[in-house]
Amino acid sequence: MNPFAMVLADLRALRWTAAAIVMLVALAVAIGVAIGAQERALRQSSAAAADDFDLLIGAPGSQAQLLMSTVYLQLDAIPLMEGSVLRSLTQDDRVAAFAPIAFGDVTRGYPIIGTTAAFAARWGRIAPSEGRLFAAEGEAMIGADVDYRLGESITPSHGVAGQAHKPGEADADEAGHRHAGHDYTIVGRLPPLGSPWDRAILVPIESVWEVHGLGNGHAAGTETIGPPFDGVTIPGVPAIVVKPRSIAGAYALRSQYRQGGTMAFFPAEVLVGIYRALGDARGVLVLASTLNATLVLASILLLLIAVTGLRRRRYAVLRAMGAPRLYVLLVIWLGMAALMALGCIAGLLLGGAAASVLSGLIEAQTGLRLAISLGRPEFLQIGVLFVVGSVLSLLPAIASFTNPIASGLRG
Amino acid sequence: MPASHSPDRATAKALRLSGVTLDHRGGDGRPFRVLDIPDLTVPSGAHIGLRGPSGSGKTSLLHVIAGLIVPSTGTVSWGETELSALPAASRDRWRLETLGFVFQDFHLIPELDILANITLPASFSSWRVVRSEQERAAAIAARMGLVDLRRRTGVLSRGEQQRVAIARAVCRRPALILADEPTASLDAAHADEVGALLVDAANEAGATLICATHDAALLARLERRLDIETTSPLRELVA
Numbered sequence: 304m305n306p307f308a309m310v311l312a313d314l315r316a317l318r319w320t321a322a323a324i325v326m327l328v329a330l331a332v333a334i335g336v337a338i339g340a341q342e343r344a345l346r347q348s349s350a351a352a353a354d355d356f357d358l359l360i361g362a363p364g365s366q367a368q369l370l371m372s373t374v375y376l377q378l379d380a381i382p383l384m385e386g387s388v389l390r391s392l393t394q395d396d397r398v399a400a401f402a403p404i405a406f407g408d409v410t411r412g413y414p415i416i417g418t419t420a421a422f423a424a425r426w427g428r429i430a431p432s433e434g435r436l437f438a439a440e441g442e443a444m445i446g447a448d449v450d451y452r453l454g455e456s457i458t459p460s461h462g463v464a465g466q467a468h469k470p471g472e473a474d475a476d477e478a479g480h481r482h483a484g485h486d487y488t489i490v491g492r493l494p495p496l497g498s499p500w501d502r503a504i505l506v507p508i509e510s511v512w513e514v515h516g517l518g519n520g521h522a523a524g525t526e527t528i529g530p531p532f533d534g535v536t537i538p539g540v541p542a543i544v545v546k547p548r549s550i551a552g553a554y555a556l557r558s559q560y561r562q563g564g565t566m567a568f569f570p571a572e573v574l575v576g577i578y579r580a581l582g583d584a585r586g587v588l589v590l591a592s593t594l595n596a597t598l599v600l601a602s603i604l605l606l607l608i609a610v611t612g613l614r615r616r617r618y619a620v621l622r623a624m625g626a627p628r629l630y631v632l633l634v635i636w637l638g639m640a641a642l643m644a645l646g647c648i649a650g651l652l653l654g655g656a657a658a659s660v661l662s663g664l665i666e667a668q669t670g671l672r673l674a675i676s677l678g679r680p681e682f683l684q685i686g687v688l689f690v691v692g693s694v695l696s697l698l699p700a701i702a703s704f705t706n707p708i709a710s711g712l713r714g
Numbered sequence: 715m716p717a718s719h720s721p722d723r724a725t726a727k728a729l730r731l732s733g734v735t736l737d738h739r740g741g742d743g744r745p746f747r748v749l750d751i752p753d754l755t756v757p758s759g760a761h762i763g764l765r766g767p768s769g770s771g772k773t774s775l776l777h778v779i780a781g782l783i784v785p786s787t788g789t790v791s792w793g794e795t796e797l798s799a800l801p802a803a804s805r806d807r808w809r810l811e812t813l814g815f816v817f818q819d820f821h822l823i824p825e826l827d828i829l830a831n832i833t834l835p836a837s838f839s840s841w842r843v844v845r846s847e848q849e850r851a852a853a854i855a856a857r858m859g860l861v862d863l864r865r866r867t868g869v870l871s872r873g874e875q876q877r878v879a880i881a882r883a884v885c886r887r888p889a890l891i892l893a894d895e896p897t898a899s900l901d902a903a904h905a906d907e908v909g910a911l912l913v914d915a916a917n918e919a920g921a922t923l924i925c926a927t928h929d930a931a932l933l934a935r936l937e938r939r940l941d942i943e944t945t946s947p948l949r950e951l952v953a
Contacts, residue, residue, distance in 0.1 A: 304837065304838055304839060304840070304841070305837040305840070305841045305842065305843075306837070308830055308834065309823070309826075309834070312823050312825035312826050313825075316824070316825050616821075617823070620821040621838075622782075622806065623780065623809070623815060623817070623821075624809065624834070624835050624882075625807070625808075625809035625813065625835060626806065626810070626835075626838045627806045627807070627810075627838065628802070628806070630838050707784065708777075708782040708783075709774075709777040709782040709783040710783075712777075712782065
């Protein structure tokens with residue numbers, strides 16, 4: 304049996320209904336795909352952004368706030384902890400490396416982050432794509448997306464907590480808070496990390512301290528940068544990233560620095576909490592997209608019942624000419640499957656495009672680069688929609704088989 | 715049952731209806747009798763004209779014979795095969811192998827062209843419509859006066875549609891041809907021509923032909939005429 308001539312005839316006859324079915328399916332698939340892919344990409348890239356931050360130490364306060372400030376550079380007024388912590392970490396065997404992170408200044412809306420050259424290179428994981436790492440006070444490195452050129456000079460301004468700065472643009476507020484006479488020279492650029500740090504300007508922590516008149520944290524008369532910080536008084540810092548030597552060491556450090564005027568935590572544990580909250584939101588989204596798919600299926604079914612009602616006669620004619628029931632079912636199923644497949648493909652493309660646009664918006668807002676990819680959940684969702692939709696399309700025809708063919712001919 | 719799909723597969727057999735009644739439910743919910751045929755035998759290869767006023771059950775009788783309706787009582791047999799007792803799937807197969815039906819409303823597929831409409835039944839049982847079948851379809855269409863077989867039937871005049879419907883019914887040389895007002899949409903000249911073709915096609919295949927018609931010219935071509943009336947059981951009239 305060869306149902307394709309009839310399938311084509313049916314699709315030709317359906318025309319607008321067919322277009323409506325394809326569009327409905329495409330929309331349902333697009334919404335489901337966009338939500339699923341977006342949510343997963345957000346989760347993955349936010350976790351990836353926290354990769355080099357094994358253990359965070361800060362002054363007691365909100366862990367989430369410290370995490371958002373250090374990892375995602377959503378800068379906020381963070382209390383400082385004693386600089387002496389830096390000294391004890393230098394002497395700690397369990398610590399492979401550590402880096403203070405200080406923020407507060409901005410230029411053209413880019414946050415200026417004081418840290419060490421070792422952390423700027425992510426503990427040696429990345430090398431500058433242009434120029435070199437900073438090696439002395441007054442030198443700066445820029446993230447991949449910072450709109451400055453090597454050799455340019457930067458005048459930092461004191462940022463105001465909660466002030467929204469647009470990257471790449473100086474505003475009046477920034478102009479009013481310039482730290483005159485404390486310019487940085489850009490000596491290098493970092494490769495893209497896909498995180499908000501691509502929009503940061505990294506300078507030696509010592510420079511940040513000096514700009515604010517706090518000394519440089521080193522023994523009097525020395526001008527070195529980076530650890531060890533051996534000054535008599537070491538200025539306070541809002542956050543320290545610690546790279547522990549071992550997992551056991553990491554837990555020991557975390558519990559030690561949970562007392563005595565500091566807090567310590569693994570960013571991963573805070574993220575898990577955030578993801579759990581996100582997961583609830585995701586549940587709502589998934590429910591919404593499932594409802595959406597159900598509504599689409601219901602409307603397709605209604606369309607089909609209406610259409611099959613109109614086509615009852617046509618299928619009765621086929622039967623009257625001797626077509627087996629299987630032939631009629633094949634004609635209906637193949638036609639519907641073609642429409643559903645077309646809708647699913649269009650929906651995949653549409654959903655991918657929508658997710659990309661959304662990613663662009665999120666990246667513009669936060670600097671998090673979201674790599675959209677279609678995964679098994681999306682394909683599973685589409686597969687279920689396809690199977691359920693195309694099988695449901697057979698029900699009206701199967702129901703019509705119980706009536707005599709002659710009554711279909713009259714209809 | 716012959717399972718061969720070759721065009722000259724089924725040979726005409728005697729058609730026998732016995733004790734057949736068909737009841738419908740009217741608008742007021744009360745059943746009324748559409749057909750009442752105590753006994754009717756159509757010998758193999760006979761040409762029968764079925765006449766009677768509108769609503770007298772001509773179409774219903776053709777549908778009962780074709781197995782499109784199962785009668786309320788009684789049996790319909792084709793040779794040794796009791797059609798009214800066959801399961802639906804076997805009846806589908808019997809229709810495909812044995813029957814050519816010219817529907818009153820033609821029931822063409824308007825989106826398909828003339829040739830595809832004529833050869834459509836061949837696609838029910840095989841993947842490809844073989845060349846010989848295509849050629850025969852083209853030849854029959856030509857004899858029906860149909861030109862340009864690539865035209866979609868949706869754009870044809872009623873007369874042309876009627877001829878496509880007849881070509882489709884006789885193309886596979888069925889052993890039983892049922893025709894419901896096959897000349898109703900044609901002018902006198904065409905009606906005469908098409909009536910002749912229908913009878914010729916039946917003769918050629920040795921097929922039994924049953925025509926429900928008001929067309930006196932067509933009735934004159936048929937060997938026997940049956941009068942069917944609403945009120946009384948079917949009786950045979952020899953004109």
